[in-house]
Amino acid sequence: MSEVASNEIRMPDPENLIVSSSPHIHSNADEIWKIMLWVIVAMLPAAFAGLWFFGLQALRVMVLCVVFSVAFEMLWCRIEGKPVLGTVRDLSAVVTGMLLAFNLSAGVPWWICLVGAFIAIWLGKQVFGGLGSNPFNPALVARVGLLVAFPKIMTTWVPTRQMLAHAGKYTGFFDHSVVTAIGAGQLDGVTCATPLGVARNAPQVAAGIDRFAAVDGHQAIWNAFVGNVGGCLGETSALALLIGGIILISLKLIKWQVPVAYIGTVAIFTGIVHQVAPGMTPDALFHVVSGGLFLGAFFMATDMVTSPMTTLGAVIFGIGCGLITCLIRIWGGYPEGVSFSILFMNALVPLIDRFAKKFPFGYKALERGEAI
Amino acid sequence: MEVQKKKISGGVHPKDDGKSLSSGVAIKPAPLLEKYQVILCQHIGAPPKLIVNPGDVVKKGQMIAEPGGFVSAPVHAPTSGTVGKVIDVPGPMGVNQQAVEILADGKDEFDSGLEPIADWRQAAPEVLKERIGKAGIVGMGGAAFPTLVKLSPPPAKKIDTLILNGAECEPYLTADHRLMLERADAVLTGAAIMARVLGITRIYIGIEANKPNAIAELQTKAPNYNAKVVVLKVRYPQGGEKQLIYAVTGRKVPEGMLPMDAGCVVQNVGTAAAVAEAVLEGKPLFERVTTVTGLPVVNPGNWLVRIGTPIAEVLRLAGGVKSTPGKVILGGPMMGFAQKSIEVPVMKNTSGILLLDQSEVVQFTSQPCIRCGKCIDNCPMNLLCGTISCFIENEKFDKAEELHVMDCLECGACAYACPAHRPLVQHVRRAKAEIRARKAKENKK
Numbered sequence: 001m002s003e004v005a006s007n008e009i010r011m012p013d014p015e016n017l018i019v020s021s022s023p024h025i026h027s028n029a030d031e032i033w034k035i036m037l038w039v040i041v042a043m044l045p046a047a048f049a050g051l052w053f054f055g056l057q058a059l060r061v062m063v064l065c066v067v068f069s070v071a072f073e074m075l076w077c078r079i080e081g082k083p084v085l086g087t088v089r090d091l092s093a094v095v096t097g098m099l100l101a102f103n104l105s106a107g108v109p110w111w112i113c114l115v116g117a118f119i120a121i122w123l124g125k126q127v128f129g130g131l132g133s134n135p136f137n138p139a140l141v142a143r144v145g146l147l148v149a150f151p152k153i154m155t156t157w158v159p160t161r162q163m164l165a166h167a168g169k170y171t172g173f174f175d176h177s178v179v180t181a182i183g184a185g186q187l188d189g190v191t192c193a194t195p196l197g198v199a200r201n202a203p204q205v206a207a208g209i210d211r212f213a214a215v216d217g218h219q220a221i222w223n224a225f226v227g228n229v230g231g232c233l234g235e236t237s238a239l240a241l242l243i244g245g246i247i248l249i250s251l252k253l254i255k256w257q258v259p260v261a262y263i264g265t266v267a268i269f270t271g272i273v274h275q276v277a278p279g280m281t282p283d284a285l286f287h288v289v290s291g292g293l294f295l296g297a298f299f300m301a302t303d304m305v306t307s308p309m310t311t312l313g314a315v316i317f318g319i320g321c322g323l324i325t326c327l328i329r330i331w332g333g334y335p336e337g338v339s340f341s342i343l344f345m346n347a348l349v350p351l352i353d354r355f356a357k358k359f360p361f362g363y364k365a366l367e368r369g370e371a372i
Numbered sequence: 373m374e375v376q377k378k379k380i381s382g383g384v385h386p387k388d389d390g391k392s393l394s395s396g397v398a399i400k401p402a403p404l405l406e407k408y409q410v411i412l413c414q415h416i417g418a419p420p421k422l423i424v425n426p427g428d429v430v431k432k433g434q435m436i437a438e439p440g441g442f443v444s445a446p447v448h449a450p451t452s453g454t455v456g457k458v459i460d461v462p463g464p465m466g467v468n469q470q471a472v473e474i475l476a477d478g479k480d481e482f483d484s485g486l487e488p489i490a491d492w493r494q495a496a497p498e499v500l501k502e503r504i505g506k507a508g509i510v511g512m513g514g515a516a517f518p519t520l521v522k523l524s525p526p527p528a529k530k531i532d533t534l535i536l537n538g539a540e541c542e543p544y545l546t547a548d549h550r551l552m553l554e555r556a557d558a559v560l561t562g563a564a565i566m567a568r569v570l571g572i573t574r575i576y577i578g579i580e581a582n583k584p585n586a587i588a589e590l591q592t593k594a595p596n597y598n599a600k601v602v603v604l605k606v607r608y609p610q611g612g613e614k615q616l617i618y619a620v621t622g623r624k625v626p627e628g629m630l631p632m633d634a635g636c637v638v639q640n641v642g643t644a645a646a647v648a649e650a651v652l653e654g655k656p657l658f659e660r661v662t663t664v665t666g667l668p669v670v671n672p673g674n675w676l677v678r679i680g681t682p683i684a685e686v687l688r689l690a691g692g693v694k695s696t697p698g699k700v701i702l703g704g705p706m707m708g709f710a711q712k713s714i715e716v717p718v719m720k721n722t723s724g725i726l727l728l729d730q731s732e733v734v735q736f737t738s739q740p741c742i743r744c745g746k747c748i749d750n751c752p753m754n755l756l757c758g759t760i761s762c763f764i765e766n767e768k769f770d771k772a773e774e775l776h777v778m779d780c781l782e783c784g785a786c787a788y789a790c791p792a793h794r795p796l797v798q799h800v801r802r803a804k805a806e807i808r809a810r811k812a813k814e815n816k817k
Contacts, residue, residue: 010692011714012687012714013696014712016730017700017712020735022708022784022797024728024733025732026789030789090739129740132741132743309743309745309756310745360627361627362614362624362625362779363626
């Protein structure tokens with residue numbers, strides 16, 4: 001190799017060479033902010049359903065929750081002395097804010113959003129060390145915190161626009177006096193009951209079930225499925241949440257075992273109880289489409305940070321959530337048990353992870369003594 | 373043609389594996405250089421002993437260092453000429469290694485002192501085995517484990533299957549692909565010789581489906597050697613020994629044990645070709661096929677280079693670079709070693725020289741684990757990679773050991789997909805070193 005030839009050829013400059021551990025390439029598809037962005041995209045159908053049924057007041061709550069959550073995240077970073085935009089860029093605060101809004105009634109005052117965002121971001125997440133270290137789902141911590149602190153506000157539901165327009169068809173959810181008042185245009189803030197509340201708070205459960213079933217010419221279940229019922233602004237439309245859940249599952253961002261085990265357990269358990277004692281609780285279909293089950297099963301229980309890492313763990317976690325939800329709904333003190341069940345199972349995740357650990361390749365072969 | 377018995381668990385499949393850069397380029401022999409720097413210890417095990425002195429005249433293929441123990445291999449002169457100084461050169465692992473200079477006389481005269489064994493089908497297995505040892509053959513797929521040792525299982529272990537590893541699952545690398553395509557007979561002969569040494573008749577060749585021309589070539593010739601081609605679905609790291617055995621035979625190597633515990637011996641296709649040359653031509657292992665590739669390389673291709681050629685010279689053969697490389701890697705992008713110097717000599721296990729452009733090299737900051745579980749899904753050994761890495765971060769090495777960190781292949785499928793950009797392989801390497809150091813300390817007491 002002559003000197004002339006080697007001068008013409010450009011060679012790498014060792015000064016520019018980086019030495020680091022393998023692997024030297026990375027799948028750019030997997031980034032925290034991209035995962036969060038897809039979760040936000042998957043939440044959009046439910047957000048639009050909330051807008052459709054509850055109008056601009058739903059938008060107000062969603063915007064407030066997201067803005068406050070991001071603001072608390074930035075404030076924490078500021079106090080910690082880190083770059084203010086540091087952890088905001090991973091979009092996790094936006095997701096938490098959206099989930100918090102989904103868990104609130106569309107009619108809540110602005111300061112509920114503020115307190116909720118504070119509980120979620122600071123008490124639910126940052127005090128434990130930030131994203132990845134929080135044992136409980138931050139949005140659920142906020143919801144339960146608000147429910148305990150402000151029970152009246154947190155259990156006051158606004159009716160959907162469709163319900164207001166045809167109040168007479170939805171008498172199951174309103175008092176007769178309220179219906180009359182709506183007709184006369186006399187009321188400012190109209191409230192209504194949720195399907196679970198109707199079934200639960202009637203003098204007898206059986207009467208409540210009948211009352212619910214009679215709503216809107218026996219289209220009650222369908223209304224509960226599409227979201228035309230009272231409830232938190234993001235939880236009422238099981239249909240929209242299902243679409244979002246399918247997006248998450250098809251992108252492999254959540255383990256499908258969690259929602260399937262969760263919803264399946266609720267369906268089977270309530271189905272059995274309803275068969276044995278029909279007056280005790282409504283049927284399985286009612287339980288599946290009402291309340292926050294779809295929101296919890298697809299968006300809250302599947303939170304990566306606070307759910308088990310293995311497939312078997314995910315199944316155990318889903319079944320546990322389902323059982324506790326049923327216990328609370330049927331025999332507990334609250335009409336709805338999704339939030340409590342997920343928080344309770346969050347606490348058990350380290351235990352589930354220990355139990356449902358995977359065995360290394362060849363481990364069982366070693367135990368069985370398959371060696372030749 | 374046979375289909376694979378089992379699908380390996382986990383693994384990844386990078387969309388653009390970069391193989392098209394060099395898979396169509398035929399193997400070219402590298403021209404003779406004036407000087408070679410042959411690293412003495414080219415394998416796992418005891419370092420060999422130098423048996424020539426500076427100033428000695430050597431022929432191509434002459435042994436210049438003899439094995440320093442049972443798990444060891446000799447080293448041979450890559451060309452004829454004079455023995456130069458014994459110097460320290462930058463090694464592929466970042467530390468300097470002892471090397472001996474061979475100053476070429478330009479005649480390139482071959483005299484290995486090893487007689488060709490033309491009738492190997494009649495030769496005694498012991499004779500063939502001795503030849504493989506004398507020729508300094510080591511595993512050419514990456515680990516550089518002396519082949520002789522692999523072919524000498526303890527009598528208690530019943531070996532019934534020889535698997536040739538033609539998976540070449542690392543992105544970018546095409547050396548094995550070209551070798552199987554261009555020298556199928558040598559690969560198959562080597563396999564048949566090794567099967568004779570082991571006293572077995574079952575020979576499989578595992579190839580990933582992304583090399584259809586090599587599959588077709590081996591398919592037509594394999595029956596002459598009583599070998600069967602197994603086509604594998606493309607999945608990294610299918611070329612890992614345990615993964616390949618599982619994919620090809622459906623057997624699981626018990627945890628912490630060796631392929632021979634599952635009745636298998638796995639050899640790289642390059643090793644098989646080297647065995648054939650050693651037996652048929654009496655040619656020791658002093659040159660190998662290596663891939664020079666990557667976006668910055670002017671003419672990516674596959675070259676037959678002699679051991680001891682500095683990688684800068686190989687790069688020069690490929691026309692140098694057209695952009696600014698940010699990394700020079702020996703091996704593939706998933707398990708290869710990044711180099712600081714381009715004067716590192718080619719060794720017996722240098723399967724490729726990969727250059728990554730500055731734009732492709734991104735340095736990430738490690739973020740906290742978000743427990744997404746992608747690492748666990750991708751792990752071919754079913755380890756809880758994320759949990760292990762968190763333990764290691766907190767220096768809880770005993771916990772990491774409880775979670776079987778020692779079984780890790782370091783294949784990098786976890787870190788490749790980690791959305792938090794955690795350096796999982798680096799963590800594992802640290803833990804393994806700490807655990808080994810602690811064990812050594814305990815043994816001393």
